[in-house]
Amino acid sequence: MSEDLWRAALATRERAYAPYSGFQVGTALRADDGRIFTGCNVENASYSQAQCSEATAVGCLIAGGARRLVEICIVAVGDEPVGPCGGCRQRLWEFGAADVPLHLADLGGIRRTFRLGELLPFAFGPHNLATSPAPPSAVDRLARLQLAREARTAIVLGSGLGGLVDAMTDTETIPYAELPGFPSTDVQGHAGEVVAGRLNGVPLLCLKGRAHLYEGLPAAAVNPPIRALKALGIRLLVLTNAAGAIADRFEAGDLVLLADHINALGANPLVGPNDPTVGPRFPDLSDVYDAKLRGRLRTVAAADGIGLGEGVYLATLGPSFETPAETRAFKVLGADLVGMSTVPEAIAARHAGLKVLGFSAVTNKAAGLKQGGLSHDETLAVGAIAGEKLKAVLTRALPELHHEL
């Protein structure tokens, strides 16, 4: 019964290409539909990359349209019958089963017969893969914090605006390093972390640290954290940034609500295949920064005597600041503020169905509008002034926003 298999393996062995080892091997496999597929070893000058006869035969079986093998015969000439190497045992296992007979033969016929399971008692299989626990996703990890589960608002804190966290109570912190998909601290150069807690008694999630495109990250890097927030139950994403003022009406130290944006990054986080379970291929951006919620915030700020203007934010790639000529050009385009962030996150969040609010802390006049150059230190120092206003407005507004969401 197995002689046809042996003859097929024998004939194929004759065709083996083994000029380096001089050791020719032929394999024949019987598929479950009765067809026989054969293979011989194929060497090359990089000897360690030689291909075994079993691997060739398995390739032919698959290429021939078969999926299961029911019998194996290997022909080689040595002092003892020659069996398949470890890698080939695994290859045969993939398409065979523990009870598949495996004949070891030479030029005179079959010498020994094993069952595949005898040669590979500890096969690597789907069971090994299935039993290795998957690392917890960012959503799972965040959801371990009760306040993260209860929060409806998350806020991304821009440069120099981290002080808001000091006003929070009951805080618990998770480093980005423990949240798959969140930007790595190596790239950002400072600690990224999520702080869950309460602001004015209301659950709130703060994201300290964000992915900037000028670090060399693709725009799509903003998607995983935002989609994780959405899956967690967040409904409103508040984006904050430090920005230069282009409009005459804004000065360093002002807090400004974003009314709209201009994407001058030359990039969009939604480039690439669309995941329709997240949002549509062509999301509408006619109301990125929620007009109704902006109205609420203006009312709260006015009641507290805090000036809160509105403006259009233009995002440049950075990391160099704009030139005076660019400032003039951006003004003509309709920009009131210029910065290097926020826009990718706003697009990703709207795509995912989150409401969005944006705040700029004006840290300086844009280049060319005032004597002297721009510096990041100035950005951080002046950002703290607007940061205090942000803290005051959000502290007052959050209870109302929470109930509306």
Ligand code: HPA
């Ligand atoms: N330009 C770009 N980004 C900024 C500026 C600016 O003037 N100020 C703070 N971030």
